[in-house]
Amino acid sequence: MVETRAATSKSDSKIREFYQRYPRSDTNRDGVLTIAEMRNYINKWTPAGMTSKSYPPLRLALSKSPASDLNKDGVLTKSELLRYLK
Numbered sequence: 314m315v316e317t318r319a320a321t322s323k324s325d326s327k328i329r330e331f332y333q334r335y336p337r338s339d340t341n342r343d344g345v346l347t348i349a350e351m352r353n354y355i356n357k358w359t360p361a362g363m364t365s366k367s368y369p370p371l372r373l374a375l376s377k378s379p380a381s382d383l384n385k386d387g388v389l390t391k392s393e394l395l396r397y398l399k
Contacts, residue, residue: 330377352398360391363391375389
């Protein structure tokens with residue numbers, strides 16, 4: 314059986330960059346940001362209804378990960394980003 318590990322700031326450059334920008338996202342303060350911590354932080358601190366057109370953190374996320382725009386309309390929403398990070 315092959316064990317797969319979830320990406321963290323230790324193994325994924327995008328998560329590492331997010332952690333560097335938002336160090337408070339590491340909620341257990343162990344020095345490693347997990348996908349779950351990243352999703353929780355985004356969910357908590359990104360206001361509902363915001364898009365990459367009006368909210369700079371989502372604009373940055375879209376520029377760094379264009380595939381996160383799941384419906385390919387050129388606008389990233391909070392819900393798209395959270396679904397992309399699952």
